[in-house]
Amino acid sequence: MDIPKKEDHLLNISYDSVIFGFSGDALKILLLEYHDTGFFALPGGFVRKNENLNDAVIRGVKERTGLEKLFLEQFHTFGNTSRSDAAAMKTIIKANHDSYTEDSWLFDRFISVGYYALIDYAKVSPTPDALSDSIDWYAIDDIPPLLFEHNLIIEKAIETLRNNLNKKLMGINLLPDKFTMKALQQVHEAILDEKLGRTAFQRKMLSLDLLERHEKQFSGKAHKAPYLYSFKSDKA
Amino acid sequence: MDIPKKEDHLLNISYDSVIFGFSGDALKILLLEYHDTGFFALPGGFVRKNENLNDAVIRGVKERTGLEKLFLEQFHTFGNTSRSDAAAMKTIIKANHDSYTEDSWLFDRFISVGYYALIDYAKVSPTPDALSDSIDWYAIDDIPPLLFEHNLIIEKAIETLRNNLNKKLMGINLLPDKFTMKALQQVHEAILDEKLGRTAFQRKMLSLDLLERHEKQFSGKAHKAPYLYSFKSDKA
DNA sequence: CCAAAAGTGTTTTAGCTACACCCATGA
DNA sequence: TCATGGGTGTAGCTAAAACACTTTTGG
Structure with missing residues (x-):
């Protein structure tokens, strides 16, 4: 250059x-x-x-x-x-x-x-x-x-x-197309530099009606598999 | 020039x-x-x-x-x-x-x-x-x-x-040093282009603890005289 | 005493928090 | 069947909106 x-x-x-x-x-x-x-x-x-x-x-x-x-x-x-x-x-x-x-x-x-x-x-x-x-x-x-x-x-x-952060669920731009609710929460926590309540966070995100639920993601670990979510494209 | x-x-x-x-x-x-x-x-x-x-x-x-x-x-x-x-x-x-x-x-x-x-x-x-x-x-x-x-x-x-508008009570910059609650409400309504509830507005403004109450303003009209308020200088 | 506007008390409602409970998963 | 993490139901709390009531003012 x-x-x-x-x-x-x-x-x-x-x-x-x-x-x-x-x-x-x-x-x-x-x-x-x-x-x-x-x-x-x-x-x-x-x-x-x-x-x-x-x-x-x-x-x-x-x-x-x-x-x-x-x-x-x-x-x-x-x-x-x-x-x-x-x-x-x-x-x-x-x-x-x-x-x-x-x-x-x-x-x-x-x-x-x-x-x-x-x-x-x-x-x-x-x-x-x-x-x-x-x-x-x-x-x-x-x-x-x-x-x-x-x-x-x-x-x-x-x-x-x-x-x-709350406008338009901006955090999803830092994640792959499909992501777990936990990953989204980690993004929010990293940005806000504070811990958030798990259940409250889940409910708030779902209540926005901006996320679409997909198949579960099996990790091979011995616990319930989380759903994957993506941003609803029609809300862009 | x-x-x-x-x-x-x-x-x-x-x-x-x-x-x-x-x-x-x-x-x-x-x-x-x-x-x-x-x-x-x-x-x-x-x-x-x-x-x-x-x-x-x-x-x-x-x-x-x-x-x-x-x-x-x-x-x-x-x-x-x-x-x-x-x-x-x-x-x-x-x-x-x-x-x-x-x-x-x-x-x-x-x-x-x-x-x-x-x-x-x-x-x-x-x-x-x-x-x-x-x-x-x-x-x-x-x-x-x-x-x-x-x-x-x-x-x-x-x-x-x-x-x-809500951050720091910006609306007061459009008013004289002392103003009535009604005037402040009119400013907010003009900016937001919508009517606000009188009592809710009064309570919200007072709850911010940013306004100081002064003497009443007598208009000569046949109704209760409103208080004048000013922005608390120590909150600037 | 009346009408009009200002200020405050009270009830209702909506949203949020916290906790508990149940479910799914693989060892 | 146990431990772990995910999802949801529910009771309680808090903030805000709606409505009603009281107060002040001058005619």
């Missing part, structure tokens, strides 16, 4: 994406580490001149995860001058490119639109881009210090996710 | 402000009409290079209303290519400036951050800027067609306002 070209993009505006996955016991997000800098950051990017903002984010998430269809929602736009850090940006570009110049548009101030995505952890193979050594999952209570106030952006993303 | 200068501002990014007031019977917003064009639009503006996004909006709202302190909240960022309209922008600039040129940065595409403000209608004297003939209040169910998808922005602002 080359450095994104100034003439192809909108200036002074970027996006950052908080990509959530659920790995069976914890809520995690994707972070990337830049080559030879020790810098961690959220995956982000820029908007092309003839591209919708939403499409730019979808494009960026697809490049990193391979996923075409995903749950994606904008949650806040970060516009403080303090969030820019030209020195860090210079270090990153310098570490990657011989063609380093002192006055790249990338060193300018950026206003950044925050998005969060909910994806099925199992479906993803994280792919680093040319600027980054690695892209990996980090549990949300174990996030390293990040560039550009990205820790703050993650805070706000989690807060928004918590507030919106 | 001159045309804002390119070298002072961030490019490709603007804000639009939906300024709400309550005039005793209806929820209204401020719209401006550009000179000699018949174009109506939301008051908006641009961000200076060393200015926080929030501060840019505060500055713009102050210029139009004279208000220094106000309730202001970002609600969504609009980034579709379809929302730009260079032709309209050219018409506006052409109608106002001899120094018209074909390639102003203002004709470029903009991503716009939407903010809404809640203000005390009585405290405001709307002031048109140099580009606009007038700035006036319009009831929210009587909004003319606007430029740049601004009708959509207003829809989204009202939707956000409805969803957030």
